[in-house]
Amino acid sequence: MAKKIVLAGGTGFVGNYFSKRFTELGYEVKVISRNAPNLTWDNREGIIQALEDSEMLINLAGKSVNCRYNEKNKQEILNSRTETTRILGDSLTGCKNPPKIWINSSTATIYRHAEDRPMTEETGEIGTGFSVDVAKRWEEAFFSYQFPNIRQVALRISIVLGADGGVMIPYTNLVRYGLGGIQGPGTQKFSWIHIEDLFKIILYIRDHNHLTGVFNCSTPNPITNRELMNSLRHAFNRNIGLPSPAWLLELGAIFIRTETELILKSRWVIPERLEKEGFLFTFPTIDEALAEISKNN
Numbered sequence: 001m002a003k004k005i006v007l008a009g010g011t012g013f014v015g016n017y018f019s020k021r022f023t024e025l026g027y028e029v030k031v032i033s034r035n036a037p038n039l040t041w042d043n044r045e046g047i048i049q050a051l052e053d054s055e056m057l058i059n060l061a062g063k064s065v066n067c068r069y070n071e072k073n074k075q076e077i078l079n080s081r082t083e084t085t086r087i088l089g090d091s092l093t094g095c096k097n098p099p100k101i102w103i104n105s106s107t108a109t110i111y112r113h114a115e116d117r118p119m120t121e122e123t124g125e126i127g128t129g130f131s132v133d134v135a136k137r138w139e140e141a142f143f144s145y146q147f148p149n150i151r152q153v154a155l156r157i158s159i160v161l162g163a164d165g166g167v168m169i170p171y172t173n174l175v176r177y178g179l180g181g182i183q184g185p186g187t188q189k190f191s192w193i194h195i196e197d198l199f200k201i202i203l204y205i206r207d208h209n210h211l212t213g214v215f216n217c218s219t220p221n222p223i224t225n226r227e228l229m230n231s232l233r234h235a236f237n238r239n240i241g242l243p244s245p246a247w248l249l250e251l252g253a254i255f256i257r258t259e260t261e262l263i264l265k266s267r268w269v270i271p272e273r274l275e276k277e278g279f280l281f282t283f284p285t286i287d288e289a290l291a292e293i294s295k296n297n
Contacts, residue, residue: 002026002027002028003026003027003028003055004027004028004029004030004050004053004054004055005022005027005028005029005030005054005055005056005057005058005099006030006032006047006050006051006054006056006057006058006099007019007022007029007030007031007032007058007060008031008032008033008057008058008059008060008061008084008088009032009033009059009060009061009062009084009105010029010031010032010033010038010058010060011031011033011035011038012060012064012165013160013162013164013165013166013195014060014160014162014166014195014198015031015060016164016165017162017164017195017199018058018060018199018202019031021199027055030050030054032047032050032061033061041084041087044087044090044091044094047087047088047091048091048094048095051091051092051095051098051099052095052096052097052098053097054098054099055099055100055101055206056099056100056101056102056103056202056206057088057092057099057101057102057103058103058202059084059085059088059102059103059104059105060105061080061081061084061085061105062077062080062081062084062105062138063076063077063080063081065077065131065259065262066262067259068259069130069259074130077134078133078134078137081105081134081137081138081141082137082138082141085104085138085141085142086141088102089141089142089144089145092145092147092150093145093147098147098149098150099150100149100150100151101150101151101152101153101205101206102147102150102151102152102153103152103153103154103155103202103205104138104139104142104152104153104154104155105138105154105155105157106135106138106139106142106154106155106156106157106214107131107134107135107138107156107157108156108157108158108191108216108217108218108267108269109127109131109132109135109265109267110124110126110127110132110135110136110139110156111124111125111126111127111156111267111268111269112125112126112127112128112132113127113188113265113266114189114266114267114268115187115188115189115266115268117268118222118268118269118270119216119268119269119270120216120270120272120273121156121213121214121215121216121272121273122272124216124269131261135156139154139214142154151209151211151212152212152213153205153211153212153213153214153215154213154214154215155198155201155215155217156214156215156216156217156218156269157193157198157217157218158191158192158193158216158217158218158219158222158267158269159190159191159192159193159267160192160193160194160195160198161192161193161194161195161289161290161293162194162195162196162293163292163293163296164296166195168293171232172232172236174232174241175229175232175233175236175238175241176236176238178238178240178241178242179241179242179244180229180232180233180236180238180241180242181229181241181242181243181244182225182226182229182243182244183225183229183243183244183249183263183264184225184244184245184246184249184260184263184264185225185246186224186225186226186229186243187224187225187226187266188224188225188263188264188265188266188267189222189223189224189225189266189267189268190222190223190224190225190227190228190267191218191219191222191267191268191269192218192219192222192223192286192289193217193218193219194219194281194282194283194289194292194293196282196283196292197219197281197282197283198217200279200282201215201217201274201279204274204277204279208277211277214273215271215273215274216269216270216271216272216273216274217271217274218269218270218271219271219281219283219284219285219286219289220270220271220275220281220284221284221285221286222267222268222269222270223286225263227286228286229241231286231287231290232290234287234290235287235290235291235293235294236294246260246264249263249264
């Protein structure tokens with residue numbers, strides 16, 4: 001009988017990658033999403049049955065933040081994280097043999113804009129603003145549940161890089177069309193993680209039964225925006241990249257219906273707990289990550 005995991009919000013960029021990799025490892029993957037043919041969020045009995053006798057629950061659910069922060073989108077961003085987390089928590093309470101691990105997404109944007117020092121799990125300072133409030137309420141919803149026999153881990157995930165989606169699509173297009181210069185001041189920190197390392201963190205947590213609580217999921221080698229754009233141009237063989245000043249980014253964000261926070265906020269996040277536990281990154285540097293991504297792009 002195949003080992004079973006439940007992947008909530010498993011149809012996006014990260015979810016599709018995880019589903020593929022877990023299937024390769026011999027798992028039966030049960031996906032919960034908004035639409036059939038997967039399990040849907042209103043099918044509470046089906047979710048409980050999927051969770052029964054499963055090895056692990058991984059929750060990645062949440063509306064994309066790549067949108068304008070109007071009131072409607074802000075409410076959907078919040079609800080899509082907190083409500084799905086509560087549905088899963090309530091469903092776990094209805095299980096006779098629940099999974100031993102519940103891993104819930106969070107976000108590294110919970111920390112403040114930082115250009116002065118890195119943010120760790122222990123010494124990081126929680127920021128302010130809409131995105132931070134969402135992150136705090138997401139984690140509060142998750143940790144409001146306490147189970148005697150289920151380990152709970154919240155992953156504060158930084159920007160995920162991979163060949164088949166996510167931010168690499170707009171970044172690649174910018175570079176290819178000669179717009180791969182610095183964005184804003186260029187000094188803002190860019191904390192990131194390769195999607196394969198994120199997957200391996202899941203496996204590492206699975207295999208180390210003492211691990212609980214909050215983990216930063218980010219390479220130990222964050223870079224500046226200037227370094228990022230330089231590495232992107234090198235990876236995709238582009239010598240020239242026009243810069244994008246902050247005022248132009250603000251204007252462009254209105255037209256493409258997104259927010260400049262995704263580019264201009266300085267995220268300086270270090271995976272201190274993972275490093276202390278001995279986790280080894282497959283792609284610790286941006287050049288190693290982009291070399292792998294560019295050959296598959």
